[in-house]
Amino acid sequence: AKAKVSLETLKSQIEESKTKYPPIDFKARLRKDAAHGVSVVAEVKRASPSKGDIAPGINAGEQGLKYAKAGASAISVLTEPTWFKGDIPDMRSVREEVASLPNRRV
Known part of the structure; x- marks a missing residue:
């Protein structure tokens, strides 16, 4: 069963995340990287509706670090x-x- 999180807790977590990890300008990042060659948006996912399981056992953090x-x-x-x-x-x-x-590069 999933734990329920109150709206206030969720709002607090969002604000904490914004402070710890300031948002990036996504469009500017893609344009900047494209000016030096190619912009790539890497995707961390274990499965998809069309392909089924892709990488069910991956550690998302480790995979994201490899992409970065x-x-x-x-x-x-x-x-x-x-x-x-x-x-x-x-x-x-x-x-x-x-x-x-x-x-x-978050």
Whole structure:
């Protein structure tokens, strides 16, 4: 069973995340990287509705870090549990891992 989170707790978590990890300008990041070649949005997902299981056992944080080190302009983390087998902690895990890089690419 999933734990329920109050609206106030969720709002607090969002504000804390904004402080810890300031948002990036997604469009500007893609344009900047495209000016130097190609912009790539890498996607962390364990499954898809059309393909079924893709990588059911991956550690989302480790995968996101690999993408960032390989030069991804941005990382998309699918958090939908039924079809993509993801969750919100996957997104947090990727942010934590990528934030450790000297030039954070979150």
